[in-house]
Amino acid sequence: MPLINWRDDFEIGIEEIDHEHQELITLINEAHSALQAGADMPSVAAFFGEIYARISAHFALEESVMRRLRYAQTEAHKAEHEELLDGIRDIMDGYERGDYAQYQELLATHLETWFTDHFKNQDARLHRFIHDHEHI
Ligand SMILES: [Fe+2]
Numbered sequence: 680m681p682l683i684n685w686r687d688d689f690e691i692g693i694e695e696i697d698h699e700h701q702e703l704i705t706l707i708n709e710a711h712s713a714l715q716a717g718a719d720m721p722s723v724a725a726f727f728g729e730i731y732a733r734i735s736a737h738f739a740l741e742e743s744v745m746r747r748l749r750y751a752q753t754e755a756h757k758a759e760h761e762e763l764l765d766g767i768r769d770i771m772d773g774y775e776r777g778d779y780a781q782y783q784e785l786l787a788t789h790l791e792t793w794f795t796d797h798f799k800n801q802d803a804r805l806h807r808f809i810h811d812h813e814h815i
């Protein structure tokens with residue numbers, strides 16, 4: 680079973696961002712099934728690295744859209760992005776220090792909760808703002 684299921688209400692209405700959200704979910708689900716299938720430490724670490732890099736690039740795109748639209752909640756939205764990146768980095772560090780199973784599980788639940796909440800709150804708010812300002 681996938682860790683995160685795509686839902687239509689995740690859609691922001693900016694094609695590039697929606698596309699990246701879907702790609703991120705696919706990657707996270709792939710990593711999750713690799714973990715469940717007992718992938719070895721180097722492949723799990725590679726998945727974490729890839730997830731981290733792709734999420735950072737995605738956030739940079741979203742933040743540039745927010746700046747372009749002079750979105751008032753850019754700072755609050757950006758702060759959540761930074762919190763997630765810090766959280767992932769901490770989990771990756773923990774994983775590399777040992778106790779693999781615990782950190783694998785931690786990363787999976789952390790990403791699932793964070794994405795679902797962030798999509799529903801910050802990204803959905805950005806979505807509504809873009810809809811109200813479609814003439815921009
Ligand atoms: Fe976001």
Ligand SMILES: [Fe+2]
Nearest residue numbers: 700737741802
């Ligand atoms: Fe996003």
